Amino acid sequence: MSAEQTDGRKMCELHAAGLMEQADHRCDDPKFVCGKCRRKANKAEYLHNPLALKKSAGDNFWS
Numbered sequence: 001m002s003a004e005q006t007d008g009r010k011m012c013e014l015h016a017a018g019l020m021e022q023a024d025h026r027c028d029d030p031k032f033v034c035g036k037c038r039r040k041a042n043k044a045e046y047l048h049n050p051l052a053l054k055k056s057a058g059d060n061f062w063s
């Protein structure tokens with residue numbers, strides 16, 4: 001599958017399709033999380049229902 005075909009896809013769709021490599025490029029510095037499937041992404045446009053990640057809380061999010 002070419003990059004052009006994957007560019008228009010949501011993170012959620014890339015994961016669902018098993019395209020983890022393409023998906024990883026879109027979430028190396030996540031600013032948003034999908035309200036539907038909880039995927040993270042750098043840009044809101046990569047998600048179905050983007051919610052902004054709170055940067056101040058982000059550092060402690062996983063602890």
Ligand SMILES: [Zn+2]
Binds near residue numbers: 012034035037039
């Ligand atoms: Zn989603």
